[in-house]
Amino acid sequence: MTRRQFVAVGAMGGAAFAIGCKAPKQGNWRFLSEDQARTLAAICDRIVPADDFPSASQAGVLTYIDRQLTRHYRRHRDAYRDGLARANAMSINRFGRDLAGLVSEQQLQMVSAIEQEEPKFFDLVRSHTLEGYYGSPRHGGNRDGVSWRMLGLAEPPPLGRTQYGLRKGSGE
Amino acid sequence: MKRVNAVIVGAGAAGGIVAKELSVAGLGVVLLERGKWYTANDCRKDDLRNQRTTVLGNAFGPEDEGNPRVWVDAKGMPHTVLPSEGAYQNDAACVGGGTLSYGAQAWRYLPQDFRMRSTYGAPPGSSLEDWPISYDDLEPFYEKAEYEIGISGDYSATPFHGPRHRPLPMPPLPPGREFEILEPAAKRLGLHPFHIPMARNSVPYNGRGPCMRCRWCCGFACEVDAKNGSQNTVIPTALATGNCDLRTECMVKEILTDDRGRARGVSYFDANGRLQEQPSDLVVVSGCATESARLLLNSRSRLFPDGLGNRHDQVGRHLQGHHYTGAIGFFDFDTYDDVGPGATIAISDYNHGAPGLCGGGMLANEFIRLPIHTVDRLPTSTPRWGLGHKQAMRDWHKRSIVIIGPTQQIPTAEGRVTLDPAVRDKWGMPVVRISGNVHPHTFEIGDVQAKHAEAWLKEAGAVKTALMAGKPETVSAGQHQAGTCRMGIDPQSSVVNRSCQIHDVDNVFVIDSSVHVTNGGFNPALTIMAVAYFASEALVRNWKGTGFRS
Numbered sequence: 105m106t107r108r109q110f111v112a113v114g115a116m117g118g119a120a121f122a123i124g125c126k127a128p129k130q131g132n133w134r135f136l137s138e139d140q141a142r143t144l145a146a147i148c149d150r151i152v153p154a155d156d157f158p159s160a161s162q163a164g165v166l167t168y169i170d171r172q173l174t175r176h177y178r179r180h181r182d183a184y185r186d187g188l189a190r191a192n193a194m195s196i197n198r199f200g201r202d203l204a205g206l207v208s209e210q211q212l213q214m215v216s217a218i219e220q221e222e223p224k225f226f227d228l229v230r231s232h233t234l235e236g237y238y239g240s241p242r243h244g245g246n247r248d249g250v251s252w253r254m255l256g257l258a259e260p261p262p263l264g265r266t267q268y269g270l271r272k273g274s275g276e
Numbered sequence: 277m278k279r280v281n282a283v284i285v286g287a288g289a290a291g292g293i294v295a296k297e298l299s300v301a302g303l304g305v306v307l308l309e310r311g312k313w314y315t316a317n318d319c320r321k322d323d324l325r326n327q328r329t330t331v332l333g334n335a336f337g338p339e340d341e342g343n344p345r346v347w348v349d350a351k352g353m354p355h356t357v358l359p360s361e362g363a364y365q366n367d368a369a370c371v372g373g374g375t376l377s378y379g380a381q382a383w384r385y386l387p388q389d390f391r392m393r394s395t396y397g398a399p400p401g402s403s404l405e406d407w408p409i410s411y412d413d414l415e416p417f418y419e420k421a422e423y424e425i426g427i428s429g430d431y432s433a434t435p436f437h438g439p440r441h442r443p444l445p446m447p448p449l450p451p452g453r454e455f456e457i458l459e460p461a462a463k464r465l466g467l468h469p470f471h472i473p474m475a476r477n478s479v480p481y482n483g484r485g486p487c488m489r490c491r492w493c494c495g496f497a498c499e500v501d502a503k504n505g506s507q508n509t510v511i512p513t514a515l516a517t518g519n520c521d522l523r524t525e526c527m528v529k530e531i532l533t534d535d536r537g538r539a540r541g542v543s544y545f546d547a548n549g550r551l552q553e554q555p556s557d558l559v560v561v562s563g564c565a566t567e568s569a570r571l572l573l574n575s576r577s578r579l580f581p582d583g584l585g586n587r588h589d590q591v592g593r594h595l596q597g598h599h600y601t602g603a604i605g606f607f608d609f610d611t612y613d614d615v616g617p618g619a620t621i622a623i624s625d626y627n628h629g630a631p632g633l634c635g636g637g638m639l640a641n642e643f644i645r646l647p648i649h650t651v652d653r654l655p656t657s658t659p660r661w662g663l664g665h666k667q668a669m670r671d672w673h674k675r676s677i678v679i680i681g682p683t684q685q686i687p688t689a690e691g692r693v694t695l696d697p698a699v700r701d702k703w704g705m706p707v708v709r710i711s712g713n714v715h716p717h718t719f720e721i722g723d724v725q726a727k728h729a730e731a732w733l734k735e736a737g738a739v740k741t742a743l744m745a746g747k748p749e750t751v752s753a754g755q756h757q758a759g760t761c762r763m764g765i766d767p768q769s770s771v772v773n774r775s776c777q778i779h780d781v782d783n784v785f786v787i788d789s790s791v792h793v794t795n796g797g798f799n800p801a802l803t804i805m806a807v808a809y810f811a812s813e814a815l816v817r818n819w820k821g822t823g824f825r826s
Contacts, residue, residue: 150662151662152661153663176332212662215661230660231331233661235324235331238650238651240321240324243324251647254670255669255673255674256674261491
């Protein structure tokens with residue numbers, strides 16, 4: 105972990121821990137078990153890792169996915185259940201530990217392996233991670249519009265402006 | 277139920293106009309809509325659930341629950357698909373139809389677009405044909421649509437348009453940054469760039485204010501009601517006459533016919549799922565190309581064993597939309613200004629006349645993009661995930677321009693809607709089954725269009741470009757769907773006559789994009805509207821109390 109990542113995790117992860125990981129018992133998630141959530145977080149956080157801006161799980165992507173697995177993505181429940189189990193099995197087979205317990209470099213290797221060997225599952229998690237990270241905060245991901253601010257977009261966006269407020273070159 | 281003069285099935289672009297024209301002329305009308313009536317207050321600005329990005333479903337219908345379709349792939353394998361999936365070829369199901377949430381490009385087709393077979397000859401294996409009406413027939417009705425619905429824009433910089441009698445009623449919006457980058461580049465290439473005509477208030481019009489230029493445009497209901505569709509123009513006018521009864525969440529089951537083979541009304545499931553019968557003197561089908569065909573095919577009786585209007589197996593054929601191709605360019609300066617609607621500049625230089633190609637299409641810059649649109653629109657060397665992907669999002673989200681356009685499809689008789697023999701919807705009715713593809717020549721035209729788009733981006737200073745020109749294994753019908761109840765003179769090769777009246781049954785009309793013989797190289801909404809005004813005028817003119825002068 106670079107110093108930069110450490111600072112980011114310190115700043116952003118604190119909030120995530122307070123919300124997501126305080127009490128390691130059932131009830132934090134609507135669909136996922138705690139073990140599944142840890143494994144999924146390990147994969148999501150390689151898809152969108154932390155740097156100056158938070159990682160996927162720090163921005164609420166797990167909340168997004170978990171919530172949708174009880175709603176619009178109910179049809180993907182089996183894919184998650186089986187895919188996460190296989191991912192952990194692969195990890196134990198290769199490194200002797202489950203995915204969440206690996207160090208960062210090993211996780212990166214494992215996620216590359218999942219992309220190769222379980223492409224359908226990986227594509228599903230990748231799509232859902234990017235939706236959660238870059239989509240609307242209303243669904244539990246992209247907490248406080250953090251990815252939009254990362255891209256330099258005004259958040260909250262200016263409201264009520266009309267063409268009469270627009271001036272050429274004003275950037276507004 | 278009390279008998280009325282007309283039942284109109286579907287309150288979209290066409291159905292709303294027919295309802296207005298008939299009720300203003302004094303006919304008693306029932307307007308049935310399967311979806312709900314949303315307003316500007318229903319603009320959720322939800323990046324993941326709208327009519328364009330549908331990963332969490334369609335914001336304005338239909339719902340994924342209980343509304344399946346079947347798509348038959350190139351190998352002949354059927355797949356059950358959901359409304360939020362691309363292969364479903366969805367069009368919104370609500371009052372206003374697609375016009376509630378569309379990007380609102382409001383194009384007139386070109387005169388040649390109505391004479392495609394005469395202009396090019398039909399490529400072998402295609403069903404390319406001329407319309408039985410011309411641009412000149414439609415011109416007054418294009419104008420009526422432009423003024424009643426409310427269109428902004430400016431055609432003066434391009435010679436590529438048909439004759440017009442009046443300018444558009446509203447000026448274009450002030451140009452955005454992409455316009456300022458792309459306009460001089462197009463001119464250097466000898467092209468004729470101009471302001472896209474839009475069903476969008478640029479100034480106060482029709483009692484509503486102008487566009488506030490937000491980031492959530494195409495696919496969303498407009499927060500300030502500055503986008504003009506049938507739901508905020510003609511339908512309120514129809515209701516104000518007192519002659520029009522709009523019933524929402526009503527799904528029509530079939531058109532009922534009598535022993536003499538004339539329509540006597542419709543049966544429908546109301547909002548509570550109860551089957552109702554609405555008797556009427558005439559029936560207008562305006563459910564969009566896929567659903568209008570389905571309703572006719574589902575309206576079977578002793579006299580019409582294969583469905584209404586389908587004596588010659590024409591209903592559902594020639595399904596088409598647009599084959600979208602173009603290119604994305606990446607720049608070493610900011611191109612993004614966060615000012616909607618984003619799509620502002622177009623060229624029609626490549627719609628017709630390229631040697632060896634049967635047509636082409638308009639090219640325009642893309643609507644304003646949300647971050648979720650960018651995740652898979654990054655330079656081809658970008659990793660699909662990880663820090664490299666995250667960095668590329670930061671590098672390119674504000675530094676890319678997409679130029680894309682609707683290549684006019686060369687239709688085939690095999691691109692079609694039929695009824696699935698097994699799958700039923702939540703009302704127990706057979707669902708749409710979509711099969712076939714466009715003619716391969718469509719892809720050849722699309723590839724050339726993509727290269728034109730790329731050349732324009734390079735001239736504008738793009739440091740990297742990538743072509744966007746796939747070859748989907750399905751007709752790309754979607755929101756631009758058309759062609760399933762072809763308009764024609766010969767009853768053996770078409771479904772309706774030039775007044776949109778079914779050849780077989782003089783009191784049933786199909787008035788929507790289904791009747792389009794070909795679909796132009798432009799977004800079809802304004803043509804759907806113009807045809808609706810044209811057909812309504814004929815209908816009212818020939819109406820004699822309870823029957824037709826014919």
